[in-house]
Amino acid sequence: MMTGTILQYVIYLLVLVVLAIPLGAYIKKVMNGEKTFLSRLLIPCEKLVYKVMRVDISEDMNWKKYVISVLVFSGIGLVFLFLLQLLQGVLLGNPQGLSGVKWDLSFNTAVSFVTNTNWQAYSGESTLSYLTQAVGLTVQNFVSAATGIAVLFALIRGFMKVKSKGLGNFWVDMTRIVLHILIPLNLVIAILLVAGGVIQNFEPAQNVSLVEPIAVNDKGEIIENANIDLNSQTVRLNGQIVSGAKIVTEQFVPMGPAASQVAIKQTGTNGGGYMGVNSAHPLENPNAFTNLLEMISILLIPAALCFSFGSMIKNKKQGIAIFSAMGICLVLALGVIAVSEQYATPQLAQGGNVDISMVDQPGGNMEGKEARFGIATSATWAAYTTAASNGSVNSMHDSYTPLGGMITMLLMQLGEVIFGGVGCGLYGMLAFAILTVFIAGLMVGRTPEFLGKKIEPYEMKWAVVVCLATPIAILIGSGIATALPSTVDSINNGGAHGLSEILYAYSSCGGNNGSAFAGFNANTVFLNVSLGLVMLFARFIPIIGTLAIAGNLVTKKKIAVTVGTLSTTNVMFVFLLIFIVLLVGALCFFPALALGPLAELFSMF
Amino acid sequence: MRILKNIVPKALMIFMIFTLVCGVFYTGIVTGIAQVFFPDQANGSIIEVDGKKYGSELLGQQYTDEKHMWGRVMNIDVSTYVNQDGDPVMYAAPSNISPASQEYQDLIAQRVQKIQSSHPDKKNIPIPEDLVTSSGSGLDPHISLAAANYQVERIAKAQNMNESKVQDIIKKCTDVKFLGILGEETVNVLKVNLMLDGILK
Numbered sequence: 001m002m003t004g005t006i007l008q009y010v011i012y013l014l015v016l017v018v019l020a021i022p023l024g025a026y027i028k029k030v031m032n033g034e035k036t037f038l039s040r041l042l043i044p045c046e047k048l049v050y051k052v053m054r055v056d057i058s059e060d061m062n063w064k065k066y067v068i069s070v071l072v073f074s075g076i077g078l079v080f081l082f083l084l085q086l087l088q089g090v091l092l093g094n095p096q097g098l099s100g101v102k103w104d105l106s107f108n109t110a111v112s113f114v115t116n117t118n119w120q121a122y123s124g125e126s127t128l129s130y131l132t133q134a135v136g137l138t139v140q141n142f143v144s145a146a147t148g149i150a151v152l153f154a155l156i157r158g159f160m161k162v163k164s165k166g167l168g169n170f171w172v173d174m175t176r177i178v179l180h181i182l183i184p185l186n187l188v189i190a191i192l193l194v195a196g197g198v199i200q201n202f203e204p205a206q207n208v209s210l211v212e213p214i215a216v217n218d219k220g221e222i223i224e225n226a227n228i229d230l231n232s233q234t235v236r237l238n239g240q241i242v243s244g245a246k247i248v249t250e251q252f253v254p255m256g257p258a259a260s261q262v263a264i265k266q267t268g269t270n271g272g273g274y275m276g277v278n279s280a281h282p283l284e285n286p287n288a289f290t291n292l293l294e295m296i297s298i299l300l301i302p303a304a305l306c307f308s309f310g311s312m313i314k315n316k317k318q319g320i321a322i323f324s325a326m327g328i329c330l331v332l333a334l335g336v337i338a339v340s341e342q343y344a345t346p347q348l349a350q351g352g353n354v355d356i357s358m359v360d361q362p363g364g365n366m367e368g369k370e371a372r373f374g375i376a377t378s379a380t381w382a383a384y385t386t387a388a389s390n391g392s393v394n395s396m397h398d399s400y401t402p403l404g405g406m407i408t409m410l411l412m413q414l415g416e417v418i419f420g421g422v423g424c425g426l427y428g429m430l431a432f433a434i435l436t437v438f439i440a441g442l443m444v445g446r447t448p449e450f451l452g453k454k455i456e457p458y459e460m461k462w463a464v465v466v467c468l469a470t471p472i473a474i475l476i477g478s479g480i481a482t483a484l485p486s487t488v489d490s491i492n493n494g495g496a497h498g499l500s501e502i503l504y505a506y507s508s509c510g511g512n513n514g515s516a517f518a519g520f521n522a523n524t525v526f527l528n529v530s531l532g533l534v535m536l537f538a539r540f541i542p543i544i545g546t547l548a549i550a551g552n553l554v555t556k557k558k559i560a561v562t563v564g565t566l567s568t569t570n571v572m573f574v575f576l577l578i579f580i581v582l583l584v585g586a587l588c589f590f591p592a593l594a595l596g597p598l599a600e601l602f603s604m605f
Numbered sequence: 606m607r608i609l610k611n612i613v614p615k616a617l618m619i620f621m622i623f624t625l626v627c628g629v630f631y632t633g634i635v636t637g638i639a640q641v642f643f644p645d646q647a648n649g650s651i652i653e654v655d656g657k658k659y660g661s662e663l664l665g666q667q668y669t670d671e672k673h674m675w676g677r678v679m680n681i682d683v684s685t686y687v688n689q690d691g692d693p694v695m696y697a698a699p700s701n702i703s704p705a706s707q708e709y710q711d712l713i714a715q716r717v718q719k720i721q722s723s724h725p726d727k728k729n730i731p732i733p734e735d736l737v738t739s740s741g742s743g744l745d746p747h748i749s750l751a752a753a754n755y756q757v758e759r760i761a762k763a764q765n766m767n768e769s770k771v772q773d774i775i776k777k778c779t780d781v782k783f784l785g786i787l788g789e790e791t792v793n794v795l796k797v798n799l800m801l802d803g804i805l806k
Contacts, residue, residue: 004786007786008786008787011786011787049619049622052618052622053615053618053619053622054615054618055615064608065608065612068608068609068612069612069615069616072609072612072613072616073616073619073620076616076617076620077620080620080624126685126686134628134629134632135624135628135629136628138627138628138631138632139623139624139627139628141627142623142627142631143620143623143627171615171619174619174623175619178623178626178627179626182627183626183627183631186631187631187634187635190635191635191638191639194635194638194639194643194646194647195642195643195646196646197646197650197663198646199646199647199648199649200635200636200639200640200647201636201639201640201647201648202636203648205686206649206651206658207688207694208651208658208659208660208661209657209658209659209660210660210666210695211659211660211666211668211673211795211798211799211802212666212667212668212669212670212673214667214681214683214695216683216693220683220684220693222681222683224669225669246692246693248683248692248693248694248695250688250692250694250695251660251661251664251666251694251695251696252685252686252694252695252696253649253651253661253664255648255649257632257635257636259635259639259647260631260632260635260636261632263635264627275742276698277698277699277741277742277743277744280699280740280741280742281742281744282663282664282665282742282744282745282746283649283650283661283663283664286650286663287780287783287788288782288783288787288788288789289783289787291787291788292783292787344704345704345705345709346710347704347705347706347707347709347710347713348704348709348713348734348738350710350713350714350717352731353717353721353731353732354713354717354731354732354734354737355730355731355732355733355734355751356734357731359751360733360749360750360751360754360790361733361734361735361749361750361751361752361789362749362789363734365704366734366735366738366740367700367702367704367709367738367739368699368700368701368704368738368739368740368741369740369741370740370741370742370745370747371677371735371740371745371747371748371749371752371789371791372745372747372780372788372789372791373741373788373789374788374789377787377788377789378741393741394741395741396699396700396701396741398701398702398703399699399700399701399702399703399704399739400704401704401705402703402705492701492702493701493702493703493706493708494706494708495706497703497705497706517701518699518701519700519701519702600703600705601705603705604705
């Protein structure tokens, strides 16, 4: 039993690394405009886009123009998605006849998708039309992911180029990323998902017969132990006819274009589910095969980008060093979640009355987890999705053990740099690397340098902004929310866990993650608006900071490597980097975590 | 200002192109291929016998009849969706309850009692956890092998059937691990019940 479970964890990690390395090489080629095996097919399409757009591909944008392009492009997406939701009731592609979405929820969802967060205050199957899902959400899933990757490559060019101004062309970067990387990858994944059982159609939702009808009283509550007579349509309880009772004989089966959305929500570290319960839903993630595809997709591009980065700067060791720092944190986090979930809680074990062993079942804490995924597959997903700023779930984090739930929260609070979002995870981590060389430089008394560029006060100031944007957004947001009496109404669990629910919501939005302690009802005007603002802040402040750093670095000359140069590729640097990431995270969040999950942990026994 | 004049039209243009490529073409191609090559899967894996739709093999239902196999605990929702006639239809949601709370302890204790009283022969055997916990989707169609085996005697007695016959049905409805390693071995509860009722062969 035990070895089988451990083997699952090992396979999930290995498959990721094995696929990330070749993809990393491919991404680098695409971004450099080199030839790939898809060039013959895609280069003509790419040229057509430039022609229609009338874009001058030789234009090299300075950092300010790059920033403004990112902001304008994202702004257009935001307005479009906001209006699309408001108006979906009168538009095509709405066989369920859903009405327009309320303004605050539309705002929240539009921000959520444009910022690559994909926080779900909505429930897909009951709120959004097929048109909104396909033309609104799916498109933002693609382009918000592409934006993250584009900004990363602008930063990389800042390190590579010498005494120049340009960071690349935003339009060219976006076109290449979407056409050469995201579309082909997701076509393959989406079709494999359908083959595995994920729905993909434009039919209205279906109703199917229930094997056992359900009796409901006039208040809409289920009548347990009722005697149902379908012929006379009567419901009896203990021999007495229940007046006003209704008999439910059908089940709701949601339909729609799910697989195409699910593929990109996984690969683009978006995470906004087609269904309300995301990839826990059996029609969104029916079995271990689809789960493998979806779960590996979470970390595939963020991990691949580490290798692309190394090969771009012609220093593969540097890519491996960053990858190792992220990988070590991921494995540690996964280990804690796995052990804690397998151990479960005394409240579930009931002094031995409930079997939580691993014989003929996964064992451990199965509350909020699907039988087909068990502990290993759920815990791995939980670690992957919070390490990356993905936020999709295949089990309910709200029902995790206190320690398991805390680790998922901590991974987001660390600033989403343990792989993190596509592109943004790595540029966030590079800001931490700049912080690290600065601190290390202070210790040995040398001017800090990174990748041959001098790190000076200008870069340091912006690096600190990039590193602290997430903690600031989370702590101020959750602080205000906790002080408001109305927030308490949204809480699902009492006590310390209630605070954890609030903290998790703001950590998720502040980390642009999007997962939730889903018992928390986030669909209120205050929460929709405040979480929306947190997402905007945590997305665009670091983008501006990153491009500002890149814009300054690109003007500098390269300095020669000497014996005195601090190596940024050795084991010591890897651990120093991990240490700095953990230090900033711990200093910011320990007090809050102590009042939430840790307090719950100690009251559990 | 001049810089905006340059950027805004290009941003609008590229946004329209991407909406067409990623929203319309991509979604359309995937739907087309799905409907041609995998129509069953793409349309919800619905079990249809003689023109009647008996549920989706991927969506759990609630069973309380002694004659049926029971699944995960469900939080039934009959208020969100209605059918064409305006009558409520059933859906379900996860509990999202903390497994470390007093509330949870009390809830599980109640469920344990209920299961124990319906399985008098199994008094001293711990209850497989799938029978007292809610799933992640709230619609889990499966339970573990342990949870299925636990119910064999009760089902056999209520159905007036040999225990080995019930076990055969369970075996037929067992989904194995992917490649023998990934995920968990599970039993599809709807299929078991349709076979017990003689609807599925």
